[in-house]
Every structure is written in C-alpha cells, then in structure tokens.
Amino acid sequence: MLIVLSWLFGFLTNLFKVLQDGRVDRIVVSNDAAATGVVRVFIYSFLIAVIVLAAIIIVDNVSAATPSTKLWMLGVALLPFVVILFSDLANGEKPASDVAVYPLVVFALWRARVAFRTLRVLGWITVVSALVSIGMGFVLPSIGTTLPPIIGDKVYWPTLLAGPYSHPNVLGLALSMGLPFVFLIHNRFALIVGILSTLFAVGWSGNRCSMLAAAIAILVFMLVRWRPETRLRPLAILAVGAYLTCVIPVMTTDTADYSLRGQIWIESLKSWRDSPVFGHGSGFYFMIGQYSNSFGPTAFNGHNAFVHLLATGGLLLLAAVVLFMVTVYRSGRNLPVMYRAVTMSFSIMLVYNAWLQNTITFTGLSEIGYIGWLPMALILFASAKPSALAREALVDTEVGEAEEIPTKRPFLPVVGRSEIESVV
Structure with missing residues (x-):
C-alpha cells in the first residue's frame, strides 16, 4: 500500500496539473513548485496518508521481534537522508514539508519484514503507467504529448509522449526504472504486453538515456537469469555505466555537448568546488533558477546524478549514495536466481539512467x-x-498463480537439497 500511495502521489497530482493547466507548445521546465486548488489538496492528502500508513506499520510491529535485517542496513538506507538534512541545515535551508516521509517509510519497511515478491507491485504500476500514458498520447494528444524541444536532435516522432508526467524525460525515466520489476509478473500474456507497452512508451518519450538503460536492464536480466553463475559480465556492464555517469561529465569542456547539458555540468562542478564536502543543499538548483545565471534555462537539476549529488550534498552525499547502491547490488548475490536477476538489472540500470x-x-x-x-x-x-527467500521463491512460482504450500509438506525434497544450500 505504501508503494501504491507513493506512486499515486506523483501520478495523480501531475495528472490534475495537466488537466487543469494544459501543456504548452514547447517543453518548458519551471522551478516553480507551487500548487493551487485541487492539486494542493491532493499533494497534502497523499503526504498525510503516506505518513499515517507508515506510522501504523511501525506501531503495529512495535511488539514484534527485532527484524532479521541487520541494524547497519537500516543505517545505510537512512544515511543519504541524514547527509542531505545536514547539508540543508548547514546552508541555511528550511526542511521541506515532506521531510518526515523518507525516514518514516524506510523505518516502516525495515520493521515490516517485507517480502521480495512485493516488488511485483512496481511491475504492475509500471505497466499501468505506460498504458495510461500511451492512451493519453493517442486519445488526448494535446495534454498527453508535447512537441520536440527546439534544442537538440532527439526527434523520432512528431510529438513526444509525456502522459500525466511533467516532462517526457520523466516518463521515460520512470518507466525504464520500473522495467526490471515487470519481469516479476506471473501471467505470461500480461508480462509480454507489459514489456512491449513499457518499451513503446519509453521510445515515444524520446528519452535516449532511458532507452539505453531499458536495453541494459533487459540484457542484464537475461544474462543473470540464464547464466546465474556469471559474475564478471554484469560487473563489466556496470563499469561502463559508471564511466559514462562519473567520468564523461568531468571530461566535458564544451557547453553545447549533450543537448547543452555540458553547460550545466561545467557550472555545477565549478560551484561544487566552493563547497566540496557538504555541497550547497538540496534546494541549490531551485535557488539558482530564481535569478539570472550561467547554468542555462533548463538547470532545474544537475542532469546527471553524479554532478547533482556533488552540487547538492558534496562528497559526503556522494559517498552515502554509492554505499547504498553498492550494498543493494551486493545483496543480490545471495538471492534466488529470479530475484537476483531483477536486483542486478535494477541496480545496473540505475547507473545508466x-x-x-x-x-x-x-x-x-x-x-x-x-x-x-x-x-x-x-x-x-x-x-x-536468504533461507526465507528460498522458501518465498518456492511459494512464489514463476508461472501461473502463487501456489500455497502446506505447512507439513516436506521442504527439502521439493526443491532439492543442493538448491537450498546454494542460497542459505
């Protein structure tokens, strides 16, 4: 339920914004986060709902035994938030209205002992988002699509698909990030339709980076799924993504490179050097957008995660996020094959995006x-x-509906002792 509410927060509020205000003829990105009327009501309603639900989960599990997840894992998940909060305070920024959401939700997930198969919900959400966006593109093109930007050359369609999202790039990013979880859908027909519709929507969005990331996600999933013993090939793919994300922006010297992203990268890294350890706070790009600046008209973020992390939170935030991502990636090594493939596909896809x-x-x-x-x-x-995941993977069969295993049914003979030992 937390996942669904978190999705609806952005999905429905942006849908109402588009229905209320329409879309402009060209892509114009604004730093104005103000919302009025029904949009503001939706924003605060979902914020309150997520906070209340997270609090209920925590209270409901307060008398339960300590989660099997080690405490340091909770610390790893909370560390980026703590660093950002500290950076904001150091730069004189006031905490945002939703500042309590991240730590509450993370702590609730830690206490709730969530099953891995819960991530299938994200697969369904991704498919629904893709289908709704495609439907808006064909049925309501005036609000579901936008014309290609004046700058750049990514014109594959007369229009770019945005759906209910604020920008075609956001749609492409959201769908490509959700693609690995689509593979968890059981029904074969729904799985095929989901993958095809997601890829079609990503292509129509014109987001080339997300197109590449989606292709990488499929490649890694297939590689790990069919060759589970392989280790070096996914690492090699990950290394290429890390090079693109971390080295290319630093080496860029032409402000016109990558559809003017070069200008944002150069200026952001220049500003980061003024505060290399703590950065300039999470509101850095919002603040520079209020005044005439040398970053360019589309500098509403760093347009690169490496650059954005350095500019907003400095080396501390970069280290915290890298630690989180590496820990998630390494956690996939002990998972059953299907879950391992999804985890590694998602982790590597993040780097390319x-x-x-x-x-x-x-x-x-x-x-x-x-x-x-x-x-x-x-x-x-x-x-x-891992031992609990082995049983979960057995119950959560990969074809058809999940089967119910009687409590007295012998466990080892069902899957084989060697398979159990490989994940325990």
Whole structure:
C-alpha cells in the first residue's frame, strides 16, 4: 500500500496539473513548485496518508521481534537522508514539508519484514503507467504529448509522449526504472504486453538515456537469469555505466555537448568546488533558477546524478549514495536466481539512467521516488535472510498463480537439497 500511495502521489497530482493547466507548445521546465486548488489538496492528502500508513506499520510491529535485517542496513538506507538534512541545515535551508516521509517509510519497511515478491507491485504500476500514458498520447494528444524541444536532435516522432508526467524525460525515466520489476509478473500474456507497452512508451518519450538503460536492464536480466553463475559480465556492464555517469561529465569542456547539458555540468562542478564536502543543499538548483545565471534555462537539476549529488550534498552525499547502491547490488548475490536477476538489472540500470538525468532524490516523495529509493530499501531489507527467500521463491512460482504450500509438506525434497544450500 505504501508503494501504491507513493506512486499515486506523483501520478495523480501531475495528472490534475495537466488537466487543469494544459501543456504548452514547447517543453518548458519551471522551478516553480507551487500548487493551487485541487492539486494542493491532493499533494497534502497523499503526504498525510503516506505518513499515517507508515506510522501504523511501525506501531503495529512495535511488539514484534527485532527484524532479521541487520541494524547497519537500516543505517545505510537512512544515511543519504541524514547527509542531505545536514547539508540543508548547514546552508541555511528550511526542511521541506515532506521531510518526515523518507525516514518514516524506510523505518516502516525495515520493521515490516517485507517480502521480495512485493516488488511485483512496481511491475504492475509500471505497466499501468505506460498504458495510461500511451492512451493519453493517442486519445488526448494535446495534454498527453508535447512537441520536440527546439534544442537538440532527439526527434523520432512528431510529438513526444509525456502522459500525466511533467516532462517526457520523466516518463521515460520512470518507466525504464520500473522495467526490471515487470519481469516479476506471473501471467505470461500480461508480462509480454507489459514489456512491449513499457518499451513503446519509453521510445515515444524520446528519452535516449532511458532507452539505453531499458536495453541494459533487459540484457542484464537475461544474462543473470540464464547464466546465474556469471559474475564478471554484469560487473563489466556496470563499469561502463559508471564511466559514462562519473567520468564523461568531468571530461566535458564544451557547453553545447549533450543537448547543452555540458553547460550545466561545467557550472555545477565549478560551484561544487566552493563547497566540496557538504555541497550547497538540496534546494541549490531551485535557488539558482530564481535569478539570472550561467547554468542555462533548463538547470532545474544537475542532469546527471553524479554532478547533482556533488552540487547538492558534496562528497559526503556522494559517498552515502554509492554505499547504498553498492550494498543493494551486493545483496543480490545471495538471492534466488529470479530475484537476483531483477536486483542486478535494477541496480545496473540505475547507473545508466544516471548518465544524462538525476535519477533518485532522498528527501521525500516525488514523481519518481516510488521507483527510486523505495525499491532500493525494499530489496535491501528483503534480501537479508536468504533461507526465507528460498522458501518465498518456492511459494512464489514463476508461472501461473502463487501456489500455497502446506505447512507439513516436506521442504527439502521439493526443491532439492543442493538448491537450498546454494542460497542459505
């Protein structure tokens, strides 16, 4: 339910914004986060609902035994939020209205002992988002699509699909990040329709970075699913993504490179050097957007996760996020094959998506928060007890509906002792 509410927060509020205000003829990104009327009501309603639900989960599990997830894993998941909060306070920024959401939700997930198969919900959400967006593109093109930007050359369609999201790039990012979880859908027909519709919507969005990330997600999933013993090939793919994300922006010297992202990268890194350890706070790009600046008109974020993390939270935030991501990636090693493939596909895809866009924020709810830090925390906490995951994978069969295993049914003979020992 937390996942669904987090998704609806961005999905419905943006849908109402688009229905209320319409879309402009060209892509114009505004830093104005103000909302009025029914949109504001929706924003605060979902914020309150998520906070209340997280609090209920925590209270409901307060008398339960200590979670099997080690305490340090909770610390790893909370560390990026703590660093951002500290950076904001150091830079004189006031905490946002949703500041309590991230720690409450993460703590609730830690206490709730969430099953890995819960991530299938994200797969269904991704498919629904893709189908709704495609439907809006064909039936309501005036609000579901937007014209290609004046700058750049990514014109594959006369229009770019945005659906209910604020920008075509956001749609492409959200769907490509959710693609690995679509593979958890049992029904074969729904799985095929889900993958095809998601890929079609990502392609129509014109987001080239997300197209690449989606292709990488499928490649890694197939590689790990069919060759579970392989270790070096996924690492090699990950290394290429890390090079694109972390090295290319630093080496960029032309402000016109990558559809003017070069200008944002150069200026952001220049500003970061003024405060290398703590950065300038999570509101850095919002603040510079209020005044005439040398970053360019589309500098509403760093347009690269590496650059964005350095500019907003400095080396401390970068280290905290890298630690979180590495821990999630490594947790996949002990999972049953299907879950391992999804985890590694998601982790590596995140790095590729981070090349030309900011993929994850750790400050609360957002348009894509439900598909960023939330599944990272879920994977980390659900993977803490491999023996439980082995039984979960047995119950959660990969074809058809999940079968109910009687409590007296012998466990070892069903899956084979060697298979159990490989994950325990």
